Amino acid sequence: MTLSVSPHDRAVFQESLADFLPDDIVDVHAHVWLRAFATGPTPMVRGAQWALAVADEQTPEVLADTYAALFPGRRVTPVLFGWPERYIDIAANNAWVAAQARQQSAPALCVSLPETPAETLDAIVQAGGFIGLKPYLEFAPRHLGPDEISSFDFLPRAHLEIASQRGWIIMLHLPRSRRLGDPLNLAQLVEIEQTYPGVQLIVAHLGRAYCPEDLGDAVAVLRRTERLAFDFSANTNAWVMTELLRTVGASRVLFGSDLPITRMRLRRECRQGTYVNLVPPGLYADVDADPHLVEVGAAETESLTFFLYEELLAMRQAVTTLRLPATAVEAIFATNARAMVARAHRSR
């Protein structure tokens, strides 16, 4: 599916993003996979349902085309990883990502299954030239309910142990309905930082704190941490971004796109503490079945732009609120990620 960029989208970029984004950008959160890796219909999906409506594959070439369309005049380097779902042949996806990453000299993470023994995982990572792991809650034991899962159910301590020795990056999508503010999530983040000092942990989507209520006591807890990093992929909440930047500083916040998901057109609102994606009518199936999707009318549709642009506009607002200098913007969009990738390469 080629991306159609409207005059309105172009105006958003030219008027609000062109003077904000640096020339060189690293995207720490990009999924690449082929629909051929799907092994059958999905037996269970724990993640957000609406995300599946956007794309059923993304090659590095399509990703590069998307960057060219959405970031005109910028050079964007991705950190690649597969599509972490149970209906995907993960071994095949990982092997393909490794080959693609080698071809493009791009860094890549290995999608990790919790049941894989640490020595086996180490061998897969070394053979594939990966610089870290992408675990996902979908791979937690099937009998666990959404609020019974903890991060260690899909990112076992044995994997953290080897990751710490190797200096790997780990891209962690937090489980549980209270998101970043969940006390167990916060306690385990602190435990990972203290017990596995070599791990370079990136908490994806700012811990899924899409609304102010999702922060809970995160600010008080995270203020005492030193290394945990956060990507703001698929997050459009400027207030949350401001709080996180204030708490951990620009050196621990990184740009991630979560493409292809953020190719979607939407505007996100918080209603009673829950996020709602306002989307164009008829574009994404199953709107009625999903409490997070609401279709807007024709007039409002005109004002919708890409999810990715909404994410970037929110970061711009946070940076403006905090009056961060250009060096901080460069850190968020490139230098923080480069330093982490370099550290992972060095310690291998």
Ligand SMILES: [Zn+2]
């Ligand atoms: Zn993702």
